[in-house]
Amino acid sequence: MKITELFDRGEFVVSAEVGPPKGIHIDHLVEEAKTYLSGVHALNVTDNQSSVMRLGSLATCKVLKDAGLNPIYQLTCRDRNRIALQSDLLSAAMLGIENLLLLTGDHTRLGDHPQAKPVFDLDSVSLIHTAKLLESGVDLGGNPLVGQAPSFAKGAVVSPCSDSVDAQLTKMERKVAAGAEYFQTQAVFDPEKFIQFMERAKQFGKPVQLGIIIPKSAGMAKFMNDNVAGIHVPAALIAELKADKEKTKAGITGIEIAARIIKACKPYCQGVHIMALGWESKVPALLELAGI
Amino acid sequence: MLITKLKDKQSLLSLVSGKAFLIHCHGCMELSFPLEEAAAVQKELSGAGKVAGVMTADYICNPENLRLRLRAHMDEISQADMVLVFSCGVGVQTVASMLEEMKVCAACDTYPLPGFQGLTPLEHDCGQCGECYLNLTGGICPITACSKSLVNGQCGGAKNGMCEVDPTMECGWERIQRRLAALGRLDLLKSPTQIRNFAAGGEGTKETTTV
Structure with missing residues (x-):
């Protein structure tokens, strides 16, 4: 089901993220998704996240769909030129995968194959434009598609806590102009x-879906502050994570923090997107505490 | 080596608002420059009363050289509404960095030509993409100032204003955003979606192999 239909109905749309494994065994991912994430509206499947080579997003989306879940196909411009991107979009439509999250992608230098050639033939904006063009029955080369044109819910990302928020809003506007229909944000730790x-x-x-990461430890928070663009964990939250190490280790502190952020931001957004990063099992408790 | 070609005449003339100060770079020995076409455009603009002054120099990419040359023309430049530069992308960027208050536009697209590179000082870099973006970005090249060569704005990878890929490099799109804000031209950031034409530049294309 298209995630845009849920927004149109006025639902507070909840999605979560799963990362395909570095290998071909996907049973664990599917089991976890079915056990802990069947209550969310849709599941993002990352595309070689952080430029680390993994099992493909599209294949994983298909497996999740066959398991009765509603996948969001993340597609980046890092590894494919415009021919491959369009081909993969058609493949997604053919497999019945309707939800897209279209991104520029991290640079290859940041991942586990830093020697790789970064492609970036298109970027997030021109990829959204291209998906919209395919929906009109024409490809980026101006050639007509044969038969029924694909139809997608076209999502994009934005980074609200970036220190260059003006540039982020500018980019968001360009994405909307290109055809973006919904947004998911980078993780937020500062509701204000x-x-x-x-x-x-x-x-x-x-x-806009509020991006949430459940903080696992003070170390993780500091690491994100130092290394992850667009993420800033305030000192007070780091202190809270430090205060009771056992409680933090059990995930209770992280869930409390994340639930508080969701509650504070809920009146201002249309959904929440949870990046559990291995803590998928804690998502049901988080949603319950957040009152969703 | 590189060659420059004039942008198509209509888009070139539409760039000029009010009076323009024209800068012609007759370049380096490595550069093939459209002298006659540039002269024709100058004549046309001049006939329409749109020229505030003209400067012809070589090596405008050399900052010291350019600074001295510009000094002799500052009166005329202050009378102009914009500066139109007939040079490679490095020359345009050097002019833009020295005339921060002015709208500085590129009249040419720059293409590579296989062979020996010129002795260009590397304060600014030109990707020789053959479809110069400097007129949309306040004279800062998104091809060379952005690690991903993005042409539709900033990615999510800037941290404290620096590029995630190279922490010693300022985010090119933040620089562009600041520059356009200072020029009062943030409207340029709402340009239609840009899609690069990789057949326009690069070795082995028709453009470069037939020259």
């Missing part, structure tokens, strides 16, 4: 910043 961002972003009239 997110609310300020949404005050400016609401003019675009597109649904």
Whole structure:
């Protein structure tokens, strides 16, 4: 089901993220998804996340769909030129995968194959444009498609707590102009910043899902502050994670923090996107505590 | 080596708002430059009363050289509404970096030509993409100032204003955003979706192999 239909119905749309394994055994991922994530509306499948080579996003989406889940196909411009991107979009449509999240992608230098050639033939904006073009029955080369044209829910990302928030809003506007229908955000740890961002972003009239990472430890929070663009964990939260190590280790502190952020931001957004990063089993408790 | 070609005449003339100060770089020995076409455009603009002054120099990519040359023309430049530069992409960027208050536009696209590279100082870099973006980006090249050579704006990888790929490099799109804000031209960031034409530049294309 298209995630945009849920937004249209006024639902508070909940999605979670799964990362395919580095290998061909996917049973564990599917079991976890069915056990812990069957309550969410849709499941993002990452595309060689952080430029680390893994099992493909499209194949994983198909397996999840066959298991009765609703996948969101993440597609980046890092590894494919415009021919491969369009071909994969057609493949997705043929397999009945309707939800897309279209991204530029991390640079190859940051991953586990830093020697790889970064492609970036298209970028997130031109990829959204291309998906929309395919929906009109024409490819980027101007050639007509044969038969029924594909139809997608075209999603994109934005980074509300980036220190270059003006540039992020500019990019968001370009994505909307190119055809983006909904947005998921980078992880938010500072509701105040997110609310300020949404005050400016609401003019675009597109649904936005708040990005959430359940913080696992003070070390993880500091690591993200130092290394992950667009993420800033305030000092007070780091102190909270430090205060009771056992409680933090059990995931209770992280769930409390994440639930608080969701509650504070909920009136300002149209959904939440949870990046559990291995803590998929904690998602049901988080949603319950957040009152979703 | 590289060659420059004038942008198509209509888009070139539409760039000029008010009076323009024209800078012609007659370049280096490595450069093939469309002298006659540039002269024709100058004549046309001049006939329409749109020229505030003209400067012809070589090696405008050399900052010291350019600074001295510009000094002699500052009066005329201050009378102009914009500066139109007939040079390779490095020359345009060097001019833009020295005239921060001015709208500086590129009149040419720059293409590579296989062979020995010129002795260009590397304060600015030109990707020789053959479809110059400097007019949309306030004179800062997104091809060379962005690690991913993005042409539709910033990715999510800037941290504290620096590029995630090379922490010693400022995010090119943040620089572009700042520059356009200072010029009052943030509207340029709402340009239609840009899609690169990789057949326009690069070795082995028709453009470069037939020259």
